[in-house]
Amino acid sequence: MIRIGIDIGGTGIQIGALNENFQILNHASIPTCTGIPFEAQVDQMVDCIHDLLRPVINPQLSMDQVLSIGAGIPGIADADGNVINCTNLGWVDAPLRKEFQKRIPKPFFVDNDANVAALAESVAGISAGTSSSVFITLGTGIGSGIIINGKVWKGFHGIGGELGHMILKMGGQLCTCGNHGCVERYCSASAIIRMAREQLAAHPESLIASICGGNPEKVTAKTVFDALHEGDALAEQIFTEYVSCLAQTIANVTNFLDPEIILLGGGVSKAGSVLLDAVREEFPKYVLFNNQPLPRIEIASLGAEAGVIGAAMLS
């Protein structure tokens, strides 16, 4: 038996065929096309699935063997497999299950991409064996997935897990959502870029300035981490501010939900141990009962494959 996992992103769609041990037997990717009708987008994904299923590679790879298909989306879906809202793809009330099952009559599931990644890690990744976890994706934006008692908790109305839009600083930075002070404005890759750009003019001597040729538009989160690695003072200052914000967010998750483990994924988490060590040291300061055992903080282990693996696990 195999399961198909689809990781639908804003720029690309990753599709994998996995065996019962959630190992990827075959995979492919297609660009995300937003300028075409919804049905045509589904056709492209279905074509890609058919293309993956080539028994010549592995006898398991046939449609007969497919047990289920799951999709992770950067948005929210209801229990009937309708995508309620997925801004990046322009989907509003899109009947994803219905359209898929017209083309491939197999059980089809859809959930938020951070929930899916949290599920993947909790079954096959760094949080395997834990019963409660919170997965935080530190990318251009911030997503999160909550696992309680071994199951995805996406809220009673399906709108939970939006850690990125919890307010961390009332009256703070204006967010893309229209509110002020959201976590996303302080803990995402975009936040690191903003902090760097704000400081760049006052610090022309910084390595960040030379890496980006003096052009603030060219600063990325990686620029800052590269400069940090070289001991650049401005990069250290930005990193310290960023870690403080992230530590307060992780402490908020701890003070409220206190999961067994908190995972950091997404682009910023590629900074690895420099980030992990700093956050582990900083976040207990903001936890009320910090003389007690606290959640483990870890970098997610499945990387970019978490989306496909977790989507295949949906049931």
Next chain:
Amino acid sequence: MIRIGIDIGGTGIQIGALNENFQILNHASIPTCTGIPFEAQVDQMVDCIHDLLRPVINPQLSMDQVLSIGAGIPGIADADGNVINCTNLGWVDAPLRKEFQKRIPKPFFVDNDANVAALAESVAGISAGTSSSVFITLGTGIGSGIIINGKVWKGFHGIGGELGHMILKMGGQLCTCGNHGCVERYCSASAIIRMAREQLAAHPESLIASICGGNPEKVTAKTVFDALHEGDALAEQIFTEYVSCLAQTIANVTNFLDPEIILLGGGVSKAGSVLLDAVREEFPKYVLFNNQPLPRIEIASLGAEAGVIGAAMLS
């Protein structure tokens, strides 16, 4: 069969004997004595329980009929019935179950008071019939209890539900916990008092000033609500600010956990519909997916009895 519920507060201890329908058959209260040894405090509670059990009032009221004893504390306890930390009572690593069972050999349970109140409401109060809820006590401080899938969720390490010490405004007001910007500094009765005191000198014409005889030390949350009821402009300004902070906190709970229902209890919730209506109108502005069904917001229904009833429900 009856169950004993003990609500251990900073100033008083309420004890009730409840029947199988969680109706209070008899109850009593004793002052909280913090200047005596822990064992003597337990002795006082045990004496009070014996005093409650008078078959002359009701034949059920005998120790033979007692199925279990539960206690709610303003602190945290472990699964073995040890109180890890309960600042108001000066308890640290206090073996509450062990000491109780030395005196009354019955099953004994202890949990945080906000968890206990959340449990009471979810079984016998306004949230009965719901599967997930968050109970927020708006008192001198802020506590919260989380119910998920019908059970108290107090975190993997038992340190969750501390909504009052989640950071709502990074770098904001200094909190009693030593951090800055905690929810408690903006959403408690103390926050209303602070907001009023900050404004009082500049608004000598306010009804708040006349109610408290111009003495800022005499301002209470009730002073502000009384003045609000009379249409006082300063009270309206304070109320608007308070509701905005509380709405952002409720939205944070919604964006992250999205429970079926959110309950407001504690002293400030006695303001009733004026508070409830304002919060219900304000909080959706801060919810990301606010075009979807949102958690119901309600005032807790069991009032001061929630502590005793919920403690008796512990098992």
